[in-house]
Amino acid sequence: NAGVMQNPRHLVRRRGQEARLRCSPMKGHSHVYWYRQLPEEGLKFMVYLQKENIIDESGMPKERFSAEFPKEGPSILRIQQVVRGDSAAYFCASSTYPAEAGNTIYFGEGSWLTVV
């Protein structure tokens, strides 16, 4: 887990507010992945980004969710108008190259979103 930094670690939002989760990949990594873990479930793939490009967003909900990975700065996962069902742990991961079957992906410690 060393090196992939996520913040905030814990975030509480009221229904209807916006949540922004940040991820700084490991030094030298230009590929970022976001996963979500709902209570009592496994991690589910959301989106895969390279610098300034979304490569695969097939796991992203169609509405209210967006992600970016700008040329400078961290990757941002943005959730607009949060609802209680968005309460989950959001994990960011990074790799140097497109991950070869997962063993070169390094996960951050997660951001826990609670919607009240």
Place this chain on the structure above:
Amino acid sequence: DQQVKQNSPSLSVQEGRISILNCDYTNSMFDYFLWYKKYPAEGPTFLISISSIKDKNEDGRFTVFLNKSAKHLSLHIVPSQPGDSAVYFCAASVALRGEKLTFGTGTRLTIIP
């Protein structure tokens, strides 16, 4: 549709004995399998993996077995140590799509001293 299943939510094992964690999958396109270990409030950490061209991979105390015909894999930890207490996730991917892992729901392993 849960394509990767870990049917045992929890497992308790005596220290020094063997821990066996099981995982089943339904998608025949999966050809790479991984085990991750996760402590509370931390991210998953890669443990060991196996390609579908093999039926066994060993790394120290950890061995993963793959039975393709049964679509089943297992993780053996021997001897089990207190530090092994964690949640273990099985994950699978299709070749060249390593960024898109499909995870099981996890098994909480408790090692009893």
